[in-house]
Amino acid sequence: MPFEIPAIVQDRVSARARETMKKIEHFVETECIPADEVYEAQISKDPSLRWKSYPPIMDDLKKKARAQGLWNLFLSKTHYSEGAGYTNLEYGLMAEILGRSHTGSESMNCSAPDTGNMEVLAKYGNAAQKKQWLEPLLDGKIRSAFLMTERFAASSDAKNINMHMRTEGNDLVLNGTKWWSSGACDPRCAVYIVMCKSEMNTSNDPFKQQSVVLVPAGTPGVTVLRPLSVFGYDDAPHGHAEVRFENVRVPRANLVLGEGRGFEIIQGRLGPGRIHHCMRSIGAAERALDYMIARVNDPNRRTFGKLISEHGTIRSWIAESRIAIDSCRLVVLNAADKIDRVDAKGALKEIAMAKIMVPRTVCDILDKAIQAHGAGGVCQDFPLARMYAGLRTLRIADGPDEVHLAQMGRNENGRAAAIIKKHEEQEKKRTELFRVYKIDGKSHL
Numbered sequence: 097m098p099f100e101i102p103a104i105v106q107d108r109v110s111a112r113a114r115e116t117m118k119k120i121e122h123f124v125e126t127e128c129i130p131a132d133e134v135y136e137a138q139i140s141k142d143p144s145l146r147w148k149s150y151p152p153i154m155d156d157l158k159k160k161a162r163a164q165g166l167w168n169l170f171l172s173k174t175h176y177s178e179g180a181g182y183t184n185l186e187y188g189l190m191a192e193i194l195g196r197s198h199t200g201s202e203s204m205n206c207s208a209p210d211t212g213n214m215e216v217l218a219k220y221g222n223a224a225q226k227k228q229w230l231e232p233l234l235d236g237k238i239r240s241a242f243l244m245t246e247r248f249a250a251s252s253d254a255k256n257i258n259m260h261m262r263t264e265g266n267d268l269v270l271n272g273t274k275w276w277s278s279g280a281c282d283p284r285c286a287v288y289i290v291m292c293k294s295e296m297n298t299s300n301d302p303f304k305q306q307s308v309v310l311v312p313a314g315t316p317g318v319t320v321l322r323p324l325s326v327f328g329y330d331d332a333p334h335g336h337a338e339v340r341f342e343n344v345r346v347p348r349a350n351l352v353l354g355e356g357r358g359f360e361i362i363q364g365r366l367g368p369g370r371i372h373h374c375m376r377s378i379g380a381a382e383r384a385l386d387y388m389i390a391r392v393n394d395p396n397r398r399t400f401g402k403l404i405s406e407h408g409t410i411r412s413w414i415a416e417s418r419i420a421i422d423s424c425r426l427v428v429l430n431a432a433d434k435i436d437r438v439d440a441k442g443a444l445k446e447i448a449m450a451k452i453m454v455p456r457t458v459c460d461i462l463d464k465a466i467q468a469h470g471a472g473g474v475c476q477d478f479p480l481a482r483m484y485a486g487l488r489t490l491r492i493a494d495g496p497d498e499v500h501l502a503q504m505g506r507n508e509n510g511r512a513a514a515i516i517k518k519h520e521e522q523e524k525k526r527t528e529l530f531r532v533y534k535i536d537g538k539s540h541l
């Protein structure tokens with residue numbers, strides 16, 4: 097379906113952004129979607145080469161996209177004067193279109209985790225850190241990884257992180273093991289943004305004991321132990337790595353923002369990034385619905401005398417999927433708009449709502465699309481199984497659903513005293529009105 101800006105946000109989208117959206121849609125439909133399978137085919141099947149090279153078609157896509165000005169669209173001018181300068185709402189709409197294709201985001205240098213990492217460097221990095229790492233990242237010359245999660249720590253509570261950091265003279269020395277470091281297997285990955293626990297930090301505040309350090313890939317003592325798989329997919333050449341740090345030494349100058357400021361940095365990193373993931377997921381849901389409609393209308397696949405689309409259940413799935421996609425889009429755009437109007441901190445509730453609702457709903461749509469394809473849906477002949485695997489992880493990554501639900505539930509439940517007080521006042525007033533109008537009877541409350 098051609099991309100349409102929802103009526104309710106029409107007046108929030110500039111002419112420049114509309115123009116860019118048209119170009120993105122054309123590029124994604126005519127260049128990226130046809131390239132998706134070529135990209136897959138170009139990933140080496142040889143285990144010794146699988147993590148040493150990347151599909152050459154990606155460099156061609158990047159050159160073409162950049163020549164059309166489709167580059168670094170995510171970066172706001174607030175954090176970097178040379179950012180593309182779109183609002184979160186505008187970039188959210190763009191991310192939806194990018195999400196239709198596996199190669200869409202990377203072709204325009206807009207893929208995770210680099211986008212979040214570039215935002216960290218733009219927002220919190222000093223001039224030297226920006227020169228060394230942000231500039232080549234913005235140029236698409238290198239890639240990066242964000243290392244927070246640890247195998248032996250329940251990492252949805254970031255206070256549990258154990259990676260040990262101590263100071264020796266002008267150096268920082270790191271020891272520990274990270275896992276699920278997305279992108280760390282990629283041969284282009286040149287820098288790790290690592291969350292550590294500082295030994296020398298004496299703060300009693302549990303939110304001030306972590307620090308973020310930049311570690312160049314290949315620093316002595318760093319070992320990428322193995323790629324982890326997601327339902328059997330290794331996501332090469334990107335990968336999700338387990339990485340060991342043994343007496344890894346980097347200069348103190350590699351500390352971002354300052355010691356004990358790690359929480360501040362990760363919180364600043366995740367807000368807009370969650371919105372991007374959600375909007376890309378909606379793009380994926382649109383694509384899944386297209387696949388479902390195409391498959392159930394295939395004239396060669398009739399059952400019990402009817403096209404599959406003529407069975408009532410299947411029609412309901414199509415309608416339910418459309419309702420779900422359009423509802424999710426509004427929830428995410430509402431969060432993006434609130435970030436634009438207030439800031440990410442002021443939009444925590446709206447971001448959490450989107451982060452909980454979208455991956456769940458899109459998983460459900462993908463499940464229906466897979467079911468409508470029969471056995472074809474679970475195999476490599478259609479992209480649905482791989483899309484499902486990716487989407488399912490979003491219910492865990494960047495904070496599991498339950499953590500967001502617990503926080504939202506706590507805040508919502510915090511209204512209890514005010515609600516009870518309001519009910520008591522209304523009950524008093526009702527009793528008074530019964531007395532004035534001489535009505536007999538008990539309260540039904």
Ligand SMILES: Cc1cc2nc3c(=O)[nH]c(=O)nc-3n(C[C@H](O)[C@H](O)[C@H](O)COP(=O)(O)OP(=O)(O)OC[C@H]3O[C@@H](n4cnc5c(N)ncnc54)[C@H](O)[C@@H]3O)c2cc1C
Nearest residue numbers: 242243244245250251252276277278489493494496498502
């Ligand atoms: C594909 C993928 C990519 C990832 N990429 C990265 C990356 O690049 N960098 C990185 O650092 N990490 C990454 N992660 C890791 C991810 O961020 C963590 O898995 C996540 O934070 C959860 O931590 P955990 O796995 O240790 O789960 P745990 O903390 O052990 O939690 C397990 C489960 O406990 C439940 N739970 C936790 N808290 C509560 C609560 N308050 N109330 C109710 N239930 C609760 C939830 O169901 C949760 O899923 C990635 C993960 C995946 C799957």
